[in-house]
Amino acid sequence: MLTITNYNSDILRDISFSLRRGRHLTILGANGTGKTTLAKVLAGLIPTESVCIEGISPSRVYGKKRAECINYIPAKLEIYDDYLLVEDFLSLAQFESQITTDTTLQKLGISHLMGKPCKTLSSGESQMLLIASALMHQADFTIFDEPTANLDPIRMRLLFTLLQEDTTLKSKIIITHNLDLAYRLDFDILFLHEGKIAFEGSAKAFFSQPQLDTFYGGAVKNLGNHVVVSL
Numbered sequence: 386m387l388t389i390t391n392y393n394s395d396i397l398r399d400i401s402f403s404l405r406r407g408r409h410l411t412i413l414g415a416n417g418t419g420k421t422t423l424a425k426v427l428a429g430l431i432p433t434e435s436v437c438i439e440g441i442s443p444s445r446v447y448g449k450k451r452a453e454c455i456n457y458i459p460a461k462l463e464i465y466d467d468y469l470l471v472e473d474f475l476s477l478a479q480f481e482s483q484i485t486t487d488t489t490l491q492k493l494g495i496s497h498l499m500g501k502p503c504k505t506l507s508s509g510e511s512q513m514l515l516i517a518s519a520l521m522h523q524a525d526f527t528i529f530d531e532p533t534a535n536l537d538p539i540r541m542r543l544l545f546t547l548l549q550e551d552t553t554l555k556s557k558i559i560i561t562h563n564l565d566l567a568y569r570l571d572f573d574i575l576f577l578h579e580g581k582i583a584f585e586g587s588a589k590a591f592f593s594q595p596q597l598d599t600f601y602g603g604a605v606k607n608l609g610n611h612v613v614v615s616l
């Protein structure tokens with residue numbers, strides 16, 4: 386179980402919720418409303434006593450212990466080493482899982498990236514590499530921050546299937562602006578507004594047209610099978 390209780394800061398206000406191991410969550414909200422900040426708080430990158438994961442406070446433990454309980458996958462890959470190869474990066478992520486680099490790269494259709502320095506990857510390739518690292522790491526809770534931001538439609542569909550069907554990652558938390566992805570994943574929704582939780586509940590309830598109108602002022606339409614931005 387992951388819980389955050391009465392967390393307050395300059396950016397986030399009165400944040401409390403819990404997520405059972407094995408359950409998944411999508412975090413939505415406007416630009417600058419605090420989603421990434423919340424992810425960093427949950428992952429222990431911003432220290433607090435308000436977060437507890439399976440009895441452990443992530444900001445109080447380091448190395449293996451923290452890595453076992455939570456993994457934050459940022460929106461962008463930041464590598465400062467010119468020579469670090471794709472397979473080297475993944476071997477750092479492998480941690481204790483039995484999954485091999487080859488299998489993971491194959492699963493994501495990016496075996497051709499093997500042997501390339503991470504610094505030379507395109508934005509979409511970097512994003513796929515980050516996703517591969519999460520699959521190899523296998524923390525109890527994995528937070529994906531904007532995992533589809535740079536993906537082409539084919540890779541976006543691949544990632545959707547993976548997020549929906551993958552059972553190797555115990556609990557997934559997805560931060561996204563892609564409302565159709567959130568709708569189709571059907572995970573519970575946490576909607577942040579100005580640093581506060583404005584909605585917590587099922588995707589079905591969140592994506593009802595009246596609720597969408599409340600949060601997006603007519604900019605988002607539920608077409609039944611899909612949710613689209615009305616341009």
Ligand SMILES: Nc1ncnc2c1ncn2[C@@H]1O[C@H](COP(=O)(O)OP(=O)(O)OP(=O)(O)O)[C@@H](O)[C@H]1O
Pocket residue numbers: 396414415416417418419420421422423
């Ligand atoms: N290190 C920091 N110091 C000061 N302010 C910060 C810092 N990091 C983020 N902020 C501010 O906190 C607010 C929330 O930022 P955050 O990145 O969490 O938003 P977000 O919901 O993830 O936004 P987006 O959807 O645009 O990625 C923003 O106003 C941002 O400018």
